[in-house]
Amino acid sequence: xxxxxxxxxxxxxxxxxxxxxxxxxxxxxxxxxxxxxxxxxxxxxxxxxxxxxxxxxxxxxxxxxxxxxxxxxxxxxxxxxxxxxxxxxxxxxxxxxxxxxxxxxxxxxxxxxxxxxxxxxxxxxxxxxxxxxxxxxxxxxxxxxxxxx
Amino acid sequence: xxxxxxxxxxxxxxxxxxxxxxxxxxxxxxxxxxxxxxxxxxxxxxxxxxxxxxxxxxxxxxxxxxxxxxxxxxxxxxxxxxxxxxxxxxxxxxxxxxxxxxxxxxxxxxxxxxxxxxxxxxxxxxxxxxxxxxxxxxxxxxxxxxxxxxxxxxxxxxxxxx
Numbered sequence: 001x002x003x004x005x006x007x008x009x010x011x012x013x014x015x016x017x018x019x020x021x022x023x024x025x026x027x028x029x030x031x032x033x034x035x036x037x038x039x040x041x042x043x044x045x046x047x048x049x050x051x052x053x054x055x056x057x058x059x060x061x062x063x064x065x066x067x068x069x070x071x072x073x074x075x076x077x078x079x080x081x082x083x084x085x086x087x088x089x090x091x092x093x094x095x096x097x098x099x100x101x102x103x104x105x106x107x108x109x110x111x112x113x114x115x116x117x118x119x120x121x122x123x124x125x126x127x128x129x130x131x132x133x134x135x136x137x138x139x140x141x142x143x144x145x146x147x148x149x
Numbered sequence: 150x151x152x153x154x155x156x157x158x159x160x161x162x163x164x165x166x167x168x169x170x171x172x173x174x175x176x177x178x179x180x181x182x183x184x185x186x187x188x189x190x191x192x193x194x195x196x197x198x199x200x201x202x203x204x205x206x207x208x209x210x211x212x213x214x215x216x217x218x219x220x221x222x223x224x225x226x227x228x229x230x231x232x233x234x235x236x237x238x239x240x241x242x243x244x245x246x247x248x249x250x251x252x253x254x255x256x257x258x259x260x261x262x263x264x265x266x267x268x269x270x271x272x273x274x275x276x277x278x279x280x281x282x283x284x285x286x287x288x289x290x291x292x293x294x295x296x297x298x299x300x301x302x303x304x305x306x307x308x309x310x311x
Contacts, residue, residue, distance in 0.1 A: 009213075012206025018192045020185055021171055022204070034171060041206075042169055051207040054166040055192075057159060057306060058202045062151075064309055068251075070259060082299050089308055094300035097220065097293040101259065104220065104293070105300070110309050134253040134264070141242055141250035142202070 001049070004032065008040055009049065016053070059108055060139070065115050066108040070101035072130040084125045090118055101132060157181055158191050159200070160307030167204070215268040218295040219275045222261035223288055227252070233286050240282055241265055261291065
């Protein structure tokens with residue numbers, strides 16, 4: 001990856017201006033022609049260095065509630081659990097982690113009551129005997145600007 | 150309160166990325182039955198209200214060399230007046246490798262109240278970091294390395310806001 005692409009990735013992580021021509025202003029700030037920047041971003045996306053460009057929302061400001069859930073899922077039940085989770089719109093992230101509680105996912109709902117009931121149903125569907133919910137109390141940092149070398 | 154149109158805009162961009170062109174908002178504006186300028190006004194307003202967290206690019210950390218990823222759970226006394234807590238907050242806020250830093254209600258089966266996601270080149274880098282912070286600040290912690298990503302999707306807000 002060349003210097004310009006690194007600059008572009010760093011800039012994209014920091015953010016784009018909300019204007020009619022966001023890439024124009026972004027390119028001006030970098031001192032590069034817009035056409036070149038768009039071609040380079042397209043390459044970065046095709047090569048999968050860049051996952052996406054878009055908006056992200058503060059779900060708490062929208063009145064939604066969320067929790068981090070940890071479950072113990074035996075190896076022979078992981079495929080079943082994964083199917084359940086893929087079909088659940090409240091869950092956006094799911095990871096296997098090296099721990100007794102091996103499956104970790106986030107669960108978001110539009111009210112505390114819906115969250116509680118959703119988790120009760122999910123525990124049954126996942127066929128897990130151990131589920132721990134760790135509700136979000138405060139988001140102290142949510143940022144993603146890694147150094148690209 | 151959000152207007153009907155604001156909800157539609159949020160729902161749209163919760164599932165659609167922004168396209169790569171000189172005027173990327175023409176197409177979404179058309180779909181949302183708005184002019185380009187009206188859409189920008191709504192988006193700007195939502196950003197002012199803090200509902201739009203950011204408009205940015207998300208990089209693939211694995212592809213960019215961050216092969217070791219872990220959730221680190223910490224047990225930290227948050228009592229005010231503790232000088233330790235300010236030091237810890239400074240460390241987590243100032244370190245680029247920490248992407249998420251959450252306070253959560255602890256559970257008797259998993260008794261940690263602070264959670265950080267860390268991305269590094271090697272597992273050792275994460276272990277060394279946790280070890281150093283824990284010994285300097287006298288903390289209990291547990292590292293949960295990511296073994297496999299099974300799902301990573303955007304939250305479809307349209308279904309949640311109705």
